[in-house]
Amino acid sequence: MFDLNNIRKDFPILERTVNGQPLVYFDNAATSQTPNQVIDVIADYYRNYNSNIHRGVHTLSQEATDAYEGARKTVQNHFNAAHPHEIIMTSGTTHSINIIASGYTQILREGDELIISAMEHHSNIVPWQMLCERTGAVLKVIPMSQTGVLEMDVYKTLLSEKTKLVFVNHVSNALGTVNPIDEIIKEAHAIGAKVLIDGAQAAPHIKADVQALDVDFYVTSAHKLCGPTGVGMLYGKESLLNMLPPYQGGGEMIAEVRFEKTTYADLPHKFEAGTPNIAGGIAFGAALDYMNGIGFDTIAAYEQELLDYATEQLKAIDGVRIYGEAPQKTAVVSFNVNEIHPYDIGSILDKLGIAVRTGHHCAQPIMDFYKIPGTVRASFSFYNTKEEIDMMIKALKRAIQMLE
Numbered sequence: 001m002f003d004l005n006n007i008r009k010d011f012p013i014l015e016r017t018v019n020g021q022p023l024v025y026f027d028n029a030a031t032s033q034t035p036n037q038v039i040d041v042i043a044d045y046y047r048n049y050n051s052n053i054h055r056g057v058h059t060l061s062q063e064a065t066d067a068y069e070g071a072r073k074t075v076q077n078h079f080n081a082a083h084p085h086e087i088i089m090t091s092g093t094t095h096s097i098n099i100i101a102s103g104y105t106q107i108l109r110e111g112d113e114l115i116i117s118a119m120e121h122h123s124n125i126v127p128w129q130m131l132c133e134r135t136g137a138v139l140k141v142i143p144m145s146q147t148g149v150l151e152m153d154v155y156k157t158l159l160s161e162k163t164k165l166v167f168v169n170h171v172s173n174a175l176g177t178v179n180p181i182d183e184i185i186k187e188a189h190a191i192g193a194k195v196l197i198d199g200a201q202a203a204p205h206i207k208a209d210v211q212a213l214d215v216d217f218y219v220t221s222a223h224k225l226c227g228p229t230g231v232g233m234l235y236g237k238e239s240l241l242n243m244l245p246p247y248q249g250g251g252e253m254i255a256e257v258r259f260e261k262t263t264y265a266d267l268p269h270k271f272e273a274g275t276p277n278i279a280g281g282i283a284f285g286a287a288l289d290y291m292n293g294i295g296f297d298t299i300a301a302y303e304q305e306l307l308d309y310a311t312e313q314l315k316a317i318d319g320v321r322i323y324g325e326a327p328q329k330t331a332v333v334s335f336n337v338n339e340i341h342p343y344d345i346g347s348i349l350d351k352l353g354i355a356v357r358t359g360h361h362c363a364q365p366i367m368d369f370y371k372i373p374g375t376v377r378a379s380f381s382f383y384n385t386k387e388e389i390d391m392m393i394k395a396l397k398r399a400i401q402m403l404e
Ligand SMILES: *Cc1c(COP(=O)(O)O)cnc(C)c1O
Pocket: 029, 030, 092, 093, 094, 095, 121, 123, 124, 169, 171, 172, 173, 198, 199, 200, 201, 221, 224
């Protein structure tokens, strides 16, 4: 299918040990590991052409500008945006969402309605709550079922001529649910509302086509897809990005500055104040190239195998309850064992070299929904193996013995 051994060799961190055990890294939904191809691009930038972009006539600055703008084109092609200037380079998903939430302050009126889902990450909840406080708009929530599937019938009843914006994650980081964003977007557009899709969790597994989706805004972070932290993107339709005011003022985002009046630069620079994460942006492009080199269909098929295998093994253990059993999922399993606190399981697994996430996964409303303090979450990537899942299952059984 694909050469797993060779792929693993691209990730130097997979060779290290933790507490004397070989590292088993199952926290990919929090951040993914970085291949040599991306690390080398970052080192090459600082070794050979580190300089500021867009303003120098000298060679280094031109090389850096070309590489940075080349990365923007790579991002554009990957998400199939119509224009490179519809891709705003940001510090990540959180920053991208805040640009839009801030921009709508002057546009919304008291009593306007915004719709989010019951399974959002805090970064796709809090900026909208702050926007509601500033404007008097009201937040409505699409509920979900026990299996972790959005209740689309209720969604349809929430939509009205008052609805201005809808924000849903493409994939839930806590449950792995793949949401029906096609339908969510169509229904919202039918009543004239705009849609922002949080693609942070989807981007490492699913290649989204923003034009086919006809989505208004799509956001993601590079560090979830083999890129570095502190860089990401905001895709927005040209007309909407032109309508919104800038988020931050500063250098790079201006056309002319006079004390009487400043005019703003055209897209994308209007939203890119200050010196950006230049090496990070270039590495974001390299990460997409790396993943496209393997192929998103290949990645999705293999990760599905890992998910099915892990789910089956976990279900065979007495007392395990899995949260999130949507028919369409990415490779995330959230679970608890009887009344054992997830933190205790996570700590023992760490002693055995296995990195999982425990807690509310920045999605506290989901934990409240299930009336639990949190879950143990194992999230897989294409560089993980079934043998690693066997190691986790063995370690989990040991942890249960110790804790019960
Ligand atoms: C990780 C994640 C975020 C936040 O991404 P940052 O890189 O921390 O800004 C938002 N939404 C979802 C679904 C995520 O998985």
